[in-house]
Amino acid sequence: MVEQSPLWSVLLLPVALGALALFAASLNAGFAAAAAGRPVVAAELAGPLREGTRLLVRQRRRTARADVLLWRLGAGGIVVAALLASAVIPFGGFAVSDMPVGVVWFNAMEVLLWVLVWMVGWGGNSAYSLVGGYRFLAQGLAYELPLMFALTAPPLAAGSLRVGEIAQAQESLWFVVWMPVAFAVYLIGLAGVTFWGPLSSPASSDVAGGALAELSGIDRLMVLAGRYLMLAAGAAFAVPMFLGGGHGPLLPPWLWSVLKTLAVLGLLVWLGWRWPRVRPERLMTPAWLVLLPAVLVQVLIVGVLALARG
């Protein structure tokens, strides 16, 4: 059973999630160095720290007639949403809050990014950043529904929306084994939420950085950090949902949770470098004609099996 952690663990959560996010950013910097033909040395892996320092000492620039309130709420909000989302994730036997509707909570926090990223794009009052904000919404329309159905499969099998109980239900068999489609759709959705890899068009260089185009200094740091935090939270959430939570031989459960999270993060970062971007207007057709039916069939199979097992 997952225990409710003591109250001080609220303070530990940002540190733990920050460390995971930093791992993902460092790994990404390592992949960038390798792709550019540079040796992957410590100075490359320290890239995110250097970049963070740089953004902290730079001027926080404003554009003409920017919607400053929405702009800054959006930038800061992404960090907050990622931290709130991670509150329900159990690391081994402990979660900051193992609430009865944990899965719904995570989904709700992840959907907050719809408005937050759009606010970042809108607030800058420039055509490119606005296009970036709307690209996020357009992609959201494509991936969100398949993602939500993918998130219903594990609770259906476990008979609970409590994340801890879902992890508990995988003691003998990981859910990824009999719900591979739901897991794959979840990873695609996570790439969409964090505008990652092939789904990075909301912040891509073809529109001068899109939603990020006008951000400088600490505002830019907040959005970039929030994006990695959300990626880390999403990877950590996949562990109790699909990968057996803290279950595993020899090592303590919390260590299994961390190792599995790092593996999912590594997979996402690696995949992000492998493919070109998908044009945002072309995402809708495969998402609704292929992913949505596939994940519905997956949920049906999970439902029948769950009934059969009684």
Next chain:
Amino acid sequence: MGLIGSVRRAAFTRPHLLLLTAPGAAEVRIAVERFARRRGWPLADSPADADALVEAGVLHGEMAEVAETVWRQLPAPSIRMPLAVPAEVEPGLADLPARLASWRPETGEEPEAAPELSMADRAEDRDGLKLDVLHVPLGPLLPHWPEGLRLVTRLQGDVIQHAEAEVLGLGPDTRSFWAVEDRRAARRLDAIARLLGVAGWTAMQWRCQALRDRALADEPRDRLVGDLKAAAARIRRSRLLRSELTGLGAVAGTGDAADRLHQWLTEVVHDLRAPGGELAGSHPSAAEWLDMLPDTVVGAELTAARLIVASVDLDTAEAEQRSTTGVHHG
């Protein structure tokens, strides 16, 4: 002071560069790209993320005005760095981290108020609904964009309803870097890298840039051809890239963007094996492309328009000074 100083030095060990290239100054741009790739200095997507405005080549006329406007948009601390010739690139950029770390604001200079922006108009869209219209110039300052090209567009949502193409900053001494015949393979590799950059395949973009630099450095052809074939095979194998490009910017004689990419890949391998010789297929000149571009991008979504522009290998230094227009019919 010691602590602040070392923090600032650490912060600017890898400055972000914003590249603004004059038509014909591809050699300077390539030198900057090579420097940045080898040292891991990122190229900024927009002024907000740039520590230095790098002006590659001599900026004439309107390009100089563009540089002036862009320069005012860089957040502090920032350095403006004109690099007229390739030999200036290494020493100029190598100084940059130290100059940024010791940067002090210039006193007595009041920032000018930004010009008032116009509000969006409204007009009927493709489905006959009233929708906002924005006038957005694409270029000349955009990542992976032809030097000096400006596409003045009317956007509804992110669909281009009207476009005019012009080339800025052509001077009396503007010469194409690519006019030399044995640079043809490098030119194609440059175009391939640019298209892959727009398509978001960064790893392969850098790989093609490195191949381009090797082709320009007159390295022995045998090894280069081998590495090139491996990269070309990898690009051809990508079904996602092919499906992203298929049907974009179809022009009689050259096919669509996917066809042009495959044509380039074939040409590069062929050119490196036996330099010179006639090219198979149709290769419109810069003037012809400038004529065709506006009509080709009208009706396209912004992403598609960017891919179309990157798929035509437009050498702006060969263009004469004028502008062309395309309007959405129906």
